[in-house]
Amino acid sequence: MSIKLNSAVCSLMAASVSMFNANTLTAQSYSPLYAPQSSISGQYQCVDQYNHPVPNASITMSTGAYVSSGGHFHGTSNSATEPVSSVSPTSTTADSNGIWSVTLTTTLVGQAEVLLITCSNGVGTLNGSANYAVGYNDVYYADHPDIWIKIGGTDTGVDTGHGSTSYNRYMQVLPPGILNSGPAYGLYNATLSYFSNHPGVSQVCTNDMALPFGGKFDIKALLGQPWVSPHTAHDRGTAADVAGQGSTSNQCPAANLVNISDFLAACVANGAVKVNSVNEFNHAHCQFASPTTFPH
């Protein structure tokens, strides 16, 4: 007799039935996607090869993270301390229908993870896995090369442990009607407003929106502080930095450095939060939602 895990009856996310159906660990997946610092509960069932429930099966569960996923290219030295969502319980016994309950509690790190499960009875043991990811489902790749020069990545000479400028480029989009559809639009519109006030400027240099799917933007990952703040305000896809006059990093052409006060004013007039949009001396930090509205 063999045993297989069947996901048809239950899922950690009501809208998804994509949980485990493989006996071996497969490629990482960003679906289903669970929000950072959230708790998801569901039930699972262990069935045999004839699709019959395996009553009173012994269950063990654990979680793991896919290294270098979610834009975190920290190297293996940081993987030992890499946070991963916790599963509860880690061992239990299925009921007479082969069903047991699961609660997954996610961390703040946006990344691909896996739930590992064993289901055993007196006849045999099956190892199953379920891929999922942690992150926000409303952040999108926000790249507009016509108006934004991408900086802050390995391709512009800066390695924060998050790869090229293709990875720090994600911003939140809201349903239509909410401040012109959210932070991504707010920054875009602020940029256009700035251009019309500054003839001759047609591109500005943007940096550090959010990592893919958001979550902890550990800007000092390679400086001994992986998986933690600072840079909290960039965890949600609601903020971006725009290189300003005074920047000496050489990543942004001088002609594209903004007048920081003017750019901040354009951001606020297009929906940014005034108290959290600040002049950080070499860049404008535009914040389109208060950091108190998302977990850190």
Next chain:
Amino acid sequence: MTIRIVGLIGFACLALFGQPSAASSPEAPQWPGAGSLSKSLEGQYVFVTPERDALMIRVPPNSDYARSGKPGIIRYDLHNRLRPAVAVRLSVTQKVNYVYEYAVDNATPASDSIGTWSLVIPSVDGEKPVMSCGEWCGGLSFAPIIRQVEMPDQPKGRAVMWTRPNGISPIGPSESRRGFRIESSCRPGFTTALFSSGIWVNIDQDLPNEVFKQLEFFNDPTWGNIPVLTFGPMFCAGSSRQAIAGNLISGIKRLLETKRLDPKSEFVRDVLAWLISEPENNPGEAAHVGHSPSGELEAEIAKALELNLSFKIP
């Protein structure tokens, strides 16, 4: 044809979309002084100076921020000791666009300089006003989030902004600047002009969350700016007579409140009475006002009424 408007006047806003412009968050209490905090204000960390020219932050005493050794009282100067006045001249082009030309003064009592100013206009799809771009350049915002500070019952709009580039002088005390221009298909209405120094207030992001919760009012992009009622391109195609009348009523009432119009003026009484009653009762009919305008301001209001509502004025 031209309308010339001189003085601290203006017209504002249409009611196509949006919510009324009243402030959504109550303002912080007045700063009583470091040694004068009453028991009832023990949980209050954010204050405004009596002159409304600075935010005062009292750092929560038991916070990590206080323990870090940073100052317990922080003053954020708003750089808003301005005395702005705006005059607008309206003309109509052959393409039946309206041209608004503004002159901005910063009167002598000011102790800060005007470095940026903006005008609230309605957020209407497809309407693209053309702004002047001289030494000061003009830009448009998009989101309809800017309050009609001078007329809280009118809807929020977006902003036409002028800022000065580096190297160009701001409008200092007792100085003035002309050459701000908008061309638009929208007819004149009362609106709010907002003036600021352009110097950004940089709140320390390490302050405790309790402080930021009490700074909610400051997130209003108009707060800390100095508002002035003026005229601007407010009534675009499709504006209803009711919306136009509502705007004109609000503006005229504001001019009466601020004593820029004489409440005993028979022309003003006639106009207000008609605006309040007639747009609904006699839609599409030209209005006949019995008394002539007196003085330049009333004359300019009469011109605006004629353009928007086909007023016949003796």
